[in-house]
Structures are given as C-alpha cells and as structure tokens.
Amino acid sequence: SQKALYNLFDWPSNPSSNLSIIGIANTMDLPERLHPRIASRLAANKVVFHPYQKDDLQTIVQARLEAFDTLFEDAALQYAARK
Secondary structure (H helix, E strand, O other): OHHHHHHHHHHHHOOOOOOOOOOOOOOOOHHHHOOHHHHOOOOOOOOOOOOOOHHHHHHHHHHHOHHHOOOOOHHHHHHHHHO
16 A cells, blocks of 8 residues: 555654665656655665666576476577567
C-alpha cells in the first residue's frame, strides 16, 4: 500500500536509523510514477545501466544453463535472446 511504501522510504531519514534503501527499476521515470508523498522521500541519486544486447542475454542464459547440458538448442536460445 502507499502508506507502507511511504513508511519504508521515510525510515532512513530517522536520525537513529542505520537503514539504507536501494531501489532498482526498469524505468527511468519511477519517481514520477509514485505518489508525490512517497517520491519526496527518494534521494536524487540515479545510476543508469545500459540495457543488455541480444548477444549478452544469450551468453548469460547459456552460462546459467551449462549444468543442464543439452536442455536447449542454440537456435532456441538465440531466438529467445532476440525477443
């Protein structure tokens, strides 16, 4: 709920708090999508990561599936990485 999010993001501003919150989103406009009361609790620091390319995704999936040997054909992985 909005109240729970506000309380969570407000918690680090308490002087006796040792809590830090790191938010990760797949959108650049997350603060604008939140209720203004919640967005007011967010710091202005943003770290932007560049999106993966299809070859990167294919490499990641292949590395994670190595233990399963021939579970998927290379053509299937290439197709999935393009989608």
